[in-house]
Amino acid sequence: xxxxxxxxxxPSSTSPITTTEEEEDDEPILLxxxxxxxxxxxxxLMNSLNLDENKNTxxxxxxxxxxxxxxxxxxxxxxxxxxxxCGLIYSVDTxxxxxxxxxxxxxLTTSTTTSTTTSPKKVxxxxxxxxxxxxxxxxxxxxxxxxxxxxxxxxxxWGLNLPFWSGHLPPPRIPHTIGSYLxxxxxxxxxxxxxxxxxxxx
Numbered sequence: 001x002x003x004x005x006x007x008x009x010x011p012s013s014t015s016p017i018t019t020t021e022e023e024e025d026d027e028p029i030l031l032x033x034x035x036x037x038x039x040x041x042x043x044x045l046m047n048s049l050n051l052d053e054n055k056n057t058x059x060x061x062x063x064x065x066x067x068x069x070x071x072x073x074x075x076x077x078x079x080x081x082x083x084x085x086c087g088l089i090y091s092v093d094t095x096x097x098x099x100x101x102x103x104x105x106x107x108l109t110t111s112t113t114t115s116t117t118t119s120p121k122k123v124x125x126x127x128x129x130x131x132x133x134x135x136x137x138x139x140x141x142x143x144x145x146x147x148x149x150x151x152x153x154x155x156x157x158w159g160l161n162l163p164f165w166s167g168h169l170p171p172p173r174i175p176h177t178i179g180s181y182l183x184x185x186x187x188x189x190x191x192x193x194x195x196x197x198x199x200x201x202x
Contacts, residue, residue, distance in 0.1 A: 027147045028060040028107055029124040032099070032131030034155075036187075038070020039063030064102055066095045080169040080176065089167045092130075092158050096137045103138075103145050122147035130155050 031042040042063040065072035067090060074084040088094075108121045124147050127135030132154025139146045165175055185191060 027122050027124055028062060029126060030099075030103065030107060031061060031063045032125065032127040032134055033063065034129030034131055036069065038065040038072075040070065060107075062102075062107055064099060067098055079180075080171050085169045088169045090169075091167050092134060092137060096134055096141065099134060099138055100142055100145070103142075108145070124148045124150070126150040126152065127154060128152040130158060133158050 031039075031045060033039065033041040040063075042061075046061050046063070067088070074082060074088065076082050077085050103123050107123055123145055125135045125139060127133070127150070129152070132151040133156070135149055135151060136154065139149045162175060165172055170176075171179070
């Protein structure tokens, strides 16, 4: 199952409002988060955005959990070795295709059914870190879907293409062992504290 977040905010209020209260802007916003988290990372940003102060419109915003992150995990996953994980590839191509399908089948479909305007339906794409990397890929592949592109500390490159492994699951023993070790070091509490100390003054 693929998880996603949806919110509708008005500049005068942080409370959700229904689509019948007043005219809705026809170009929603999709917020793409960084690696290893999920759409829940966007909750504070959704609530703090003060959009279109001079317009009597509301803006629909979305966040999505990439396959293998947040709440978008295969059923009964077992670190890449579960039956429902067999053949999956957690890669930027997989995530980019997932997001493009999400834009077409969820975001723009929802906007079409709720909006009273007839202008072309596109999305404002905002990407942080790996989300920024994905945003550039999506905008280059499907410019017809993108109205604006905003990058927040975008990752310039992503992944290592190993000649003996395409990234499909289950992984070979050596990449799995090395990858697990490195990821455990990155998510170690002491490592995280060092990153935070380097990024923030207090």
